[in-house]
Amino acid sequence: MNLRIEGNGSQILVALTCIGLLAAAWYLxxxxxxxxxxxxxxxxxxxxxxxxxxxxxxxxxxxFRLHEVFPQLYPLKIPQLLAIATLGSLFINLITKxxxxxxxxEQSLFICFFFLVVIGAVLATNRDAALNSLTGTYVKIAxxxxxxSWLLREESQFNVLxxxxxxxxxxxxxxALFNKQMGLELxxxxxxxxxxxxxxxxxxxxxxxxxxxxxASFALASFMTPGFGKTIKLLSLCAFLTVFCAIIxxxxxxxxxxxxxxxxxxxWHRVQNKILLIGAGVCALSILFVIAGVSDRASGGAHxxxxxxxxxxxxxxxxxxxGMAIHHPLTGVGLNNFISNYFEYSPHWDGKNHAVHxxxxxxxxxxxxxxxxxxxxxxxxxxxxxxxxxQHFRPRPNQPYSPVLYACAQSVQAGLAGFCVSGTFLTMGxxxxxxxxxxxxxxxxxxxxxxxxx
Numbered sequence: 001m002n003l004r005i006e007g008n009g010s011q012i013l014v015a016l017t018c019i020g021l022l023a024a025a026w027y028l029x030x031x032x033x034x035x036x037x038x039x040x041x042x043x044x045x046x047x048x049x050x051x052x053x054x055x056x057x058x059x060x061x062x063x064f065r066l067h068e069v070f071p072q073l074y075p076l077k078i079p080q081l082l083a084i085a086t087l088g089s090l091f092i093n094l095i096t097k098x099x100x101x102x103x104x105x106e107q108s109l110f111i112c113f114f115f116l117v118v119i120g121a122v123l124a125t126n127r128d129a130a131l132n133s134l135t136g137t138y139v140k141i142a143x144x145x146x147x148x149s150w151l152l153r154e155e156s157q158f159n160v161l162x163x164x165x166x167x168x169x170x171x172x173x174x175x176a177l178f179n180k181q182m183g184l185e186l187x188x189x190x191x192x193x194x195x196x197x198x199x200x201x202x203x204x205x206x207x208x209x210x211x212x213x214x215x216a217s218f219a220l221a222s223f224m225t226p227g228f229g230k231t232i233k234l235l236s237l238c239a240f241l242t243v244f245c246a247i248i249x250x251x252x253x254x255x256x257x258x259x260x261x262x263x264x265x266x267x268w269h270r271v272q273n274k275i276l277l278i279g280a281g282v283c284a285l286s287i288l289f290v291i292a293g294v295s296d297r298a299s300g301g302a303h304x305x306x307x308x309x310x311x312x313x314x315x316x317x318x319x320x321x322x323g324m325a326i327h328h329p330l331t332g333v334g335l336n337n338f339i340s341n342y343f344e345y346s347p348h349w350d351g352k353n354h355a356v357h358x359x360x361x362x363x364x365x366x367x368x369x370x371x372x373x374x375x376x377x378x379x380x381x382x383x384x385x386x387x388x389x390x391q392h393f394r395p396r397p398n399q400p401y402s403p404v405l406y407a408c409a410q411s412v413q414a415g416l417a418g419f420c421v422s423g424t425f426l427t428m429g430x431x432x433x434x435x436x437x438x439x440x441x442x443x444x445x446x447x448x449x450x451x452x453x454x
Contacts, residue, residue: 051089051099052151056164058082059144063432064168064211068200069175083140090147099150106381106442107146110435113374114142116367117335117430124334125341133336133430141435148439153447159404161440162218162411163232166239169215173239173246176208180249192249206357209247209255210426214433216243217262217415218407224266225410226395227403258422260284265414314357314425320345321361325369332368335430341365359423366429375429378438379420385441386413392448405447412441 060066061082067073093099117138124130152158172194179185180192187193187205196203202211222228222236247255264281317338323345324333333341342353356362364372390409395401415437419428428434 051086051093051147052157053160054082054086054089055144055147055151056161058086059148059432059436060164060168062140062144063214063436064172065195065200065202066168066171068195068198068202069172071195071198074198086147087143090143100153101150102446104442104445106378106385106438106445107149109374109378109381110142110145110438113367113371113378114138116331116371116374120331120334120367120371123331124337126334126337129336129340130334138335138430141430141432145435145439148436149442149446152440152443155402155404158408158443162222162404162407163235165215165218166222166235169212169219169239169243172202172208173212173242176212176246176249177242180246191251192246205250206252206254206426209250209252209258210422210428210431210433212243212247212250213255213258213262213418213422214415214436216240216247216259217418218411219243220262220266221407221410221414224270225403225407227401228407252426254422254425257425258418261421262414262418265417266410313354316346316348317342317354317356318358318361319347321356321358321365324365325372329369332364332366332371335366338362338365356427357425359419359426359428362427363429379416379434382412382416382434382438382441385445386416389441389444389448392451393444405444408440409444412437412444 058079061079067076067078090099094101118134121127121130121134152161175194176192179194185193185196185203187196187203191205193205193208194200194202202208219236219239222232223240228236244259247259260281267281320342321338324338324341327345338356339353343349346354356365360372363375367375386409390406390413393402393406393409395406415433419434419437422428
């Protein structure tokens with residue numbers, strides 16, 4: 001499927017005319033319902049002709065929370081409109097067989113994990129919280145994972161994916177740096193956030209660093225991969241520097257470890273002296289902590305003696321997570337149920353519940369030991385695919401070479417490294433990044449198989 005709009009010119013003209021008329025109506029009557037109707041013809045046109053772009057737009061707004069980064073977009077209800085349009089587009093394109101479906105081992109692994117999450121949500125002690133998280137976020141993630149793996153087929157689409165991730169990273173990072181400069185939306189006095197006053201997910205500095213970390217791998221891969229033009233190189237450099245500075249502004253230790261892990265993947269393949277590389281990496285991380293001012297944080301700063309309060313909170317939470325997994329080995333305590341079960345399983349009670357602050361312990365607690373094993377199997381499958389595809393698409397003398405596909409393979413590899421490292425300190429098991437990486441890995445694997453079959 002190409003990114004060109006192939007269709008009757010009159011259909012396009014009618015759609016554009018409708019958009020113009022309805023846009024004029026919205027100008028006269030600025031109501032969200034009118035804006036939704038105005039966007040409908042365009043969404044129908046894109047959904048029928050370019051379903052991948054619609055799917056990508058939904059991910060951009062759902063994961064990067066662009067409507068919260070730019071509050072002017074909030075009344076337009078864009079995520080809800082994109083969700084309806086994406087599902088409708090998938091349904092119509094599946095019926096008309098415009099999408100070539102397939103099934104693979106990695107998708108089966110995810111579906112097994114997904115059904116285990118569903119069972120755990122139904123059996124959860126706080127069923128309302130579990131079902132709200134399931135239907136509000138995780139079901140969308142599951143649908144988009146399958147959709148991306150089916151829709152991402154052409155080299156041009158991989159290119160659009162890379163560029164979109166970089167632009168989203170620049171948008172979020174720039175707003176974070178603006179807030180830091182102006183002293184807006186700060187938590188603990190020094191840590192930058194976005195949309196905290198409106199209850200945005202990005203209102204937590206750790207969650208903000210998680211969102212910023214994801215486009216870093218795409219930006220650095222594009223910059224380090226030979227064959228891209230000067231425009232893409234400049235865009236990727238701007239994206240990485242913006243994201244890098246914004247992560248420092250969050251003062252998130254997990255985020256800084258993650259950005260170092262992303263950079264380490266590219267350095268590992270390019271620096272011969274590994275001992276020197278490891279030493280330089282440790283020094284770089286220490287310098288980052290100093291530059292970020294982590295010692296000045298209200299929590300986890302240098303003013304706390306011994307093991308700081310932030311670290312001890314994590315240790316107590318991880319002990320509670322192990323207790324939940326041992327008592328509920330098959331289904332766990334249920335999605336988004338760690339906090340509501342914390343008091344019962346924590347060895348230390350300070351008067352309030354705590355978040356788990358670890359992907360691994362979070363998955364173990366909320367899906368049980370069985371779910372944790374499946375989750376590790378998913379991580380392993382992504383690692384294998386990223387290694388295989390990076391080797392397959394790398395430049396070779398006198399061989400066809402695509403910098404886009406090679407950059408995507410490296411992005412998956414570096415993104416996975418960043419996820420695994422930062423995931424030790426950030427709760428990322430049921431958020432978008434790892435599942436987007438899985439879907440891109442599946443798409444790359446299928447592209448490779450089609451090439452080998454020719």
